[in-house]
Amino acid sequence: MSVSINLLLAISMTLGIYLLAEQIYRRAGRSALLHPVIVSIFSIMGVITLLGWDYPQYQRDTQMIHFLLGPATVALAVPLHENMALIRRMAVPLLVACFTGALVASASAVILSDLMTADDVLSLSMSGKSITTPIAIGMVDNLGGSGSLAAGLVLLTGAIGTLLLPTLMRLCKLTDHALYGYVLGLTAHGFGTAQAFEKSATCGAFAGLSMSLTGVVTAFLVPPLVPYWMVWF
Amino acid sequence: MVLGFLVLLVYWLAGEALSQWIGWPIPGNVVGLVLLWITLTLLKKVPQPVAEASKMLIRYLTLLFVPAGVGLIEHWDRLMANGHWMLLIIAISTVLAALAMIATFKLFRVNAS
Structure with missing residues (x-):
């Protein structure tokens, strides 16, 4: 051979x-x-x-x-299944928060990018900026953006999120570890989850859960909506 | 291990087929993720081979997206031209999303722990 x-x-x-x-x-x-x-x-x-x-x-x-990203993405079902047990008690409000957060994170980035840069490939790639990289690459490539650019934006979002969010949460007086982790995982995916695990195990588990949920919710909802967010240029 | 890997591939295949059949622009591997998640919820446990294969893949998940990330090299001009806007957009959007979530928590008076 x-x-x-x-x-x-x-x-x-x-x-x-x-x-x-x-x-x-x-x-x-x-x-x-x-x-x-x-x-x-x-x-x-x-x-x-x-x-x-x-x-x-x-x-x-x-x-x-x-x-291998293909089977690895499917494999995310396992931690998602294990973490879902965490939110049985608060399922409805936490799911509403996830849908709201995921839509705001994606729509605001696409709309702002379309307004400020008028660069279609960049704006399309922005739609996946808050979701975990394996899902972002596939979703953005399907949309006609660039998977590589999306991967870069995801990394940037993770780094910026871990810098900004602790201050923001202190200002908003969000001290509950579970909710704190849930916000970190949604907005800053893997980076946020790593930071959440440093705070406490509960914080990290909720971050991991919201990271995977956000990936799934975004991949299902965002692709058909993106064209409506890019009407400015 | 190989059995677990086969299960993941078959779910990916099913997801890809389903998403092409419906014509909804969702990546097939995410549909596969949801199908596997539904299966695990119905089974109420994770079969050993699937647990092993997924643990292995997730352990090295970050390695798997290095080749795609290197593709940023093709966007160098874009980064130079719009890099400052990217930072600003990401910062604003991150804060907005976090505020939207915190508002939802307040609205529903959530107290998870």
Whole structure:
């Protein structure tokens, strides 16, 4: 069996850099700015540029890794199922909060982006900014935006959310750990969930729940609505 | 492990088929997620093979979207031209979404814990 050297190089480099980035993240005390995904993406961009590769070629060579996003997204059903038990008692208001939050997070970003930048690809990609990356990539690609750009916006949203939200919640006097986590997970997905787990286990579990719920709710509701949010330009 | 992986693939396949059949622009893997979630709710437990396969994939979930993330390199001009707007839009939208949720909690007088 003969496989192109480039393909083997691209996959080994991606795995190697990711594992190194994980080590750096651990040693640096898990700072959100040194998240392994951020470090890996920028290091690989640097390596590709230095080697003179083009992205479409790298994308084809790493197709195997990208493919696993499919089953991994389906697998999110397991933690979602396990976390749903948390909200039995408060199910209706928490679900209403999730629908409201998910729609506001997506619609406001698309409308503002359409008004401020008039860049259609960017505005479409903004629709997935608050949802977990695997779902955002698929949803935005289907919509005609750019999955890669969506991945970047999701990371940016996570970083900004973890910086802004603690202050906002203090101002709003939201101290209940469960509700605090629920807001963090909805607006700042995985980054928010990691921050919530530092506060308490309850906070983290509610963040994980709202992160997965928001991904599902957004993927079902937002695609048919997006055209109505982009009427300005 | 392989059985669990097969189950995830079959649910993805079913989700993809269903979403193309209905013609609703939802990614097939999210439809697969919902189908599996419904199944788990009906079963009231997570079968061992599915639990193992999903644990493994979710453990390395962040690695899986690195190749897509590297594609940002193709949007360099866009980032340079509109980067400041992106930061502002994301900040405003994040605050609005959080306020909308907090307002909902107040409206329903939620006290979860």
